[in-house]
Amino acid sequence: MAVIYIGSDHGGFELKRELKRYLEMQGYRVIDVGAHKFDAGDDYPDYAKALCKEVIAHKAVGILACKSGQGMSIAANKVKGIRAVIASDVRGAKLAKQHVNANVLCIGSDLTRAEDAERIAAAWAKEEFSGEERHERRLGKIARIEEGY
Numbered sequence: 289m290a291v292i293y294i295g296s297d298h299g300g301f302e303l304k305r306e307l308k309r310y311l312e313m314q315g316y317r318v319i320d321v322g323a324h325k326f327d328a329g330d331d332y333p334d335y336a337k338a339l340c341k342e343v344i345a346h347k348a349v350g351i352l353a354c355k356s357g358q359g360m361s362i363a364a365n366k367v368k369g370i371r372a373v374i375a376s377d378v379r380g381a382k383l384a385k386q387h388v389n390a391n392v393l394c395i396g397s398d399l400t401r402a403e404d405a406e407r408i409a410a411a412w413a414k415e416e417f418s419g420e421e422r423h424e425r426r427l428g429k430i431a432r433i434e435e436g437y
Contacts, residue, residue, distance in 0.1 A: 292413060293342045293350035295321040295335040296397075298328050300353025300360075303397040303405055307351060310406045316413065321350075336363035340370050343391055350392045351409055357396035364392045368434055371427075376400060378411040385415035387423050388430075 292311055296304035301323055308318045321338040323330055332354045339350045344367065352360035357374040364372035372392035375381035376399065384390040393412045395405050417423070 289315060289317045290413070291317045291319060291346065291348050293319050293321055293339050293346075293348055294352075295339040295350065296323060296353040297330050297332040297335055297360075298323065298326055299332070299355035300395070300397045301326050303353045303395065303400075303402060304351075306402045307353065307395075307405060307409050311409060311413065314410055314413075332359045333363040336360050336372075337367070340364050340367035340372075340392065344369050348391075349413065352392060352394045353397055353405075354394070355396055355398045357394040357399065361392075361394040364394065371430070375408050375412060377404075378407055381408045381412035382415045385412055386418045389417035389423070389427060 294304055294308055308320060311318050321342060322335055336352055339352055343350045352364060354360045361372045361374050364370050370392055371388050371390045372394055373384040373390040374394045375384055
């Protein structure tokens with residue numbers, strides 16, 4: 289059973305609950321890194337960091353939700369080894385996995401209906417990295433940039 293870590297701040301709290309339930313129904317083991325209760329004053333970087341720590345430690349994948357997906361994506365991409373993307377449709381989610389082997393998917397609850405988020409998350413979770421030489425080469429370049437800072 290594939291494992292997916294999931295996290296959100298207050299802005300993505302309800303969407304995270306819906307995604308967790310949906311992905312579990314699809315047969316995934318979903319591990320919630322928080323927020324575990326709604327707190328309008330919480331901060332998205334805390335949950336991005338918690339999720340990315342698990343993704344790196346377990347060579348897994350994760351989904352983050354906030355109001356726009358933007359803040360989570362920026363925070364997650366500060367963690368070495370994370371390739372976080374925002375996907376607003378199924379095609380974009382699939383390409384993110386195929387081409388850049390995205391290990392974190394960010395979704396904006398204010399921008400994406402729950403039903404669409406479910407389809408996006410499921411498509412991304414099922415998709416595989418193509419492993420094509422051009423994509424491997426580009427990921428190598430990204431890793432070297434990461435090493436330099």
